[in-house]
Amino acid sequence: MNIRKLMRAMMLEAPGQPLTPACIPTPRPGPGQVLVRVHACGVCRTDLHVADGELTRPKLPLILGHEIAGTVAGLGDGVTQFQIGDRIGVPWLGWTCGECRFCRRGQENLCERALFTGYTLDGGYADHTVADQRYCFRLPDGYDFAEAAPLLCAGLIGYRSYRMAGPNAQRLGIYGFGAAAHIIAQVAVQQGRQVYAFTRPGDTETQAFALRLGAVWAGDSTALPPEPLDAAIIFAPVGALVPAALRATAAGGVVVCGGIHMSDIPGFPYHLLWEERVIRSVANLTRQDGEELLAVTAQAGVRPSVQRFRLEQANEALERLRRGQITGAAVLTME
Ligand SMILES: [Zn+2]
Numbered sequence: 250m251n252i253r254k255l256m257r258a259m260m261l262e263a264p265g266q267p268l269t270p271a272c273i274p275t276p277r278p279g280p281g282q283v284l285v286r287v288h289a290c291g292v293c294r295t296d297l298h299v300a301d302g303e304l305t306r307p308k309l310p311l312i313l314g315h316e317i318a319g320t321v322a323g324l325g326d327g328v329t330q331f332q333i334g335d336r337i338g339v340p341w342l343g344w345t346c347g348e349c350r351f352c353r354r355g356q357e358n359l360c361e362r363a364l365f366t367g368y369t370l371d372g373g374y375a376d377h378t379v380a381d382q383r384y385c386f387r388l389p390d391g392y393d394f395a396e397a398a399p400l401l402c403a404g405l406i407g408y409r410s411y412r413m414a415g416p417n418a419q420r421l422g423i424y425g426f427g428a429a430a431h432i433i434a435q436v437a438v439q440q441g442r443q444v445y446a447f448t449r450p451g452d453t454e455t456q457a458f459a460l461r462l463g464a465v466w467a468g469d470s471t472a473l474p475p476e477p478l479d480a481a482i483i484f485a486p487v488g489a490l491v492p493a494a495l496r497a498t499a500a501g502g503v504v505v506c507g508g509i510h511m512s513d514i515p516g517f518p519y520h521l522l523w524e525e526r527v528i529r530s531v532a533n534l535t536r537q538d539g540e541e542l543l544a545v546t547a548q549a550g551v552r553p554s555v556q557r558f559r560l561e562q563a564n565e566a567l568e569r570l571r572r573g574q575i576t577g578a579a580v581l582t583m584e
């Protein structure tokens with residue numbers, strides 16, 4: 250295959266600065282790595298947290314992006330899982346040690362030495378990237394690259410959060426109805442659950458979007474739902490939503506914080522937590538989460554709703570995400 254020596258990439262030189270377009274050498278796959286021709290890369294809220302410096306100590310300069318959908322364009326030594334031309338997805342979890350106490354007990358998402366795509370490893374805001382074959386997924390049929398991209402983090406972290414909400418979450422609240430929520434809401438509805446969607450106060454457009462996807466109720470995050478929830482997932486990075494979600498949740502309910510970063514959680518009276526309510530967070534993903542999610546979405550007929558941007562428009566896509574002006578998921582495409 251004919252790979253150009255140079256490729257386009259949008260680079261983060263330092264936190265707090267806009268990404269800059271660059272033309273840099275196309276990476277070569279090392280042992281066990283595949284070279285991926287990126288067709289689409291999702292724009293995730295985590296990218297904003299990295300670009301803004303809320304997640305500290307990124308690789309610098311850095312290529313952001315951890316929702317990579319593409320094709321295998323080159324094979325490093327020892328690659329056996331993929332062939333040239335395979336449709337492939339690269340997620341946030343890029344490498345784990347396999348040796349620490351977390352890896353050994355099946356919690357590789359908590360690996361002490363994990364490396365993350367688009368944070369401590371270069372990611373997909375570029376024409377090409379390299380990835381360890383062991384952490385890549387085969388993309389399901391029936392999705393084009395732009396539709397598949399948001400499954401790789403929004404879908405995956407959303408699915409892990411959804412699982413943590415537990416089997417009793419018949420009435421499921423979702424706070425922050427963006428990329429992750431709009432995928433998981435479709436899974437939940439397909440599995441016979443009732444979804445209650447909470448948005449920024451007054452965001453009637455997003456509330457209508459949630460109702461179109463099958464939510465039984467949609468309203469402001471400051472409102473109480475018509476029935477107490479069995480569980481709530483918070484995707485918005487807003488700490489004040491934790492007591493709000495507890496207030497909306499019935500006894501024994503779980504409030505899952507699905508984001509990697511959140512503003513401080515304000516104090517709240519103990520009675521909101523009393524009666525065995527649980528607050529928990531979700532961190533990263535395991536490879537098993539990925540395999541399960543991709544199977545579930547394909548089977549449930551989940552259709553990600555995407556807003557496409559060209560690679561060069563990465564800053565605009567990030568800014569619109571920051572302002573809450575994306576319906577569904579923002580995706581960069583590399584045509
Ligand atoms: Zn480890």
Ligand SMILES: [Zn+2]
Pocket residue numbers: 293294295296315341402403
């Ligand atoms: Zn993400």
